[in-house]
Amino acid sequence: xxxxxxxxxxxxxxxxxxxxxxxxxxxxxxxxxxxxxxxxxxxxxxxxxxxxxxxxxxxxxxxxxxxxxxxxxxxxxxxxxxxxxxxx
Amino acid sequence: xxxxxxxxxxxxxxxxxxxxxxxxxxxxxxxxxxxxxxxxxxxxxxxxxxxxxxxxxxxxxxxxxxxxxxxxxxxxxxxxxxxxxxxxxxxxxxxxxxxxxxxxxxxxxxxxxxxxxxxxxxxxxxxxxxxxxxxxxxxxxxxxxxxxxxxxxxxxxxxxxxxxxxxxxxxxxxxxxxxxxxxxxxxxxxxxxxxxxxxxxxxxxxxxxxxxxxxxxxxxxxxxxxxxxxxxxxxxxxxxxxxxxxxxxxxxxxxxxxxxxxxxxxxxxxxxxxxxxxxxxxxxxxxxxxxxxxxxxxxxxxxxxxxxxxxxxxxxxxxxxxxxxxxxxxxxxxxxxxxxxxxxxxxxxxxxxxxxxxxxxxxxxxxxxxxxxxxxxxxxxxxxxxxxxxxxxxxxxxxxxxxxxxx
Numbered sequence: 414x415x416x417x418x419x420x421x422x423x424x425x426x427x428x429x430x431x432x433x434x435x436x437x438x439x440x441x442x443x444x445x446x447x448x449x450x451x452x453x454x455x456x457x458x459x460x461x462x463x464x465x466x467x468x469x470x471x472x473x474x475x476x477x478x479x480x481x482x483x484x485x486x487x488x489x490x491x492x493x494x495x496x497x498x499x500x501x
Numbered sequence: 502x503x504x505x506x507x508x509x510x511x512x513x514x515x516x517x518x519x520x521x522x523x524x525x526x527x528x529x530x531x532x533x534x535x536x537x538x539x540x541x542x543x544x545x546x547x548x549x550x551x552x553x554x555x556x557x558x559x560x561x562x563x564x565x566x567x568x569x570x571x572x573x574x575x576x577x578x579x580x581x582x583x584x585x586x587x588x589x590x591x592x593x594x595x596x597x598x599x600x601x602x603x604x605x606x607x608x609x610x611x612x613x614x615x616x617x618x619x620x621x622x623x624x625x626x627x628x629x630x631x632x633x634x635x636x637x638x639x640x641x642x643x644x645x646x647x648x649x650x651x652x653x654x655x656x657x658x659x660x661x662x663x664x665x666x667x668x669x670x671x672x673x674x675x676x677x678x679x680x681x682x683x684x685x686x687x688x689x690x691x692x693x694x695x696x697x698x699x700x701x702x703x704x705x706x707x708x709x710x711x712x713x714x715x716x717x718x719x720x721x722x723x724x725x726x727x728x729x730x731x732x733x734x735x736x737x738x739x740x741x742x743x744x745x746x747x748x749x750x751x752x753x754x755x756x757x758x759x760x761x762x763x764x765x766x767x768x769x770x771x772x773x774x775x776x777x778x779x780x781x782x783x784x785x786x787x788x789x790x791x792x793x794x795x796x797x798x799x800x801x802x803x804x805x806x807x808x809x810x811x812x813x814x815x816x817x818x819x820x821x822x823x824x825x826x827x828x829x830x831x832x833x834x835x836x837x838x839x840x841x842x843x844x845x846x847x848x849x850x851x852x853x854x855x856x857x858x859x860x861x862x863x864x865x866x867x868x869x870x871x872x873x874x875x876x877x878x879x880x881x882x883x884x885x886x887x888x889x890x891x892x893x894x895x896x897x898x899x900x901x902x903x904x905x906x907x908x
Contacts, residue, residue: 419821425807
């Protein structure tokens, strides 16, 4: 299956992976396909796809949006959560 | 910086001096006090600065103290000293700030004194004190260079203003400042600044809810991690709980940075659950705040061990692929292995069905096009036309672009 935006491919095996995936040679994997060459009346050409990294799969791998919670006397600014300044 | 009121008092010789200023509710009243012997400051005031004796001949010393005012009205400040001598009190009621703190000071002998640099934008009030002054009128007043601050001092037509305050609402020059008393010759000078600011709240908290954990039906492991900065006198605590409904405060369990989310047990089914994360920040010094960023969680399902993820290079991903993709694994290059042994070479073709269709990422494009042409008629000599009868004609046309789907 693929992931949105065409950057991730999850490969599911029938048994648990036991090797250290982070040390796997990315050259062992090749991804091929076709896409249009972006010209008027364009033709299908081989896509130029390259694997950047290989990692184990995480069902949840989430960066919490610190601006999206319920904040009390805190502010989120510049990517950082801090105490708010007191008000008169 | 808004000054509600300011007044200056002096006693040429005495053991007690009282000053009064009018303040509004919420004001901070600053008193700059100069005395010459052991001094008793008024109760209910907080000392920001004490110079100690900076002129041994006279015993001159300077204090800066403040009082926060809850309700509008007069505020009195009575200072006593053990031996009769000169006394000065300058009172300034300042509105618009929650806090004040000592900032910087300097003591030197000369006809002027350099001020320590400040951070640009900081709102400060400088207190200045001299043990000596020109003794005959005109007495002259304090000055500062650059001359961009407001002075509060006694009327120098009638008094020697040995106590002075300069008010910097934040717009004053941050560097290369000098204060100049009216001395005539070099004497000890004391200056000190206090900064006015909006202090940080003593504590605050934030609560976040993540429903992503509902993808986990057979919990295996997790990690919660964040980046933080904790200056002295500040704390940060992160706690979490997985629950089907909004939890109570006591349900949260403390998290340790980089370790497992507490309260989860291997095999837990988290479908229908929400992970609540609570962050508490505190400070006992309202000039500093702790900070937290980059809070992330990883939660693994037991089935995650059977899968790997290939991540494509950003500029070489397959977002424009037409039709199927093929993933090929070469076991002669890779060393991928599972519980059943090394993974053999394979080639698997599939259709990426969950690519997101996106329009042109730039601003909507609207193209207007006009077509124009210029033609020139050339005289032909088969009639008896006069030479000056050349005729020129301009041709113009307008074109309309039609979307291909509308043809």
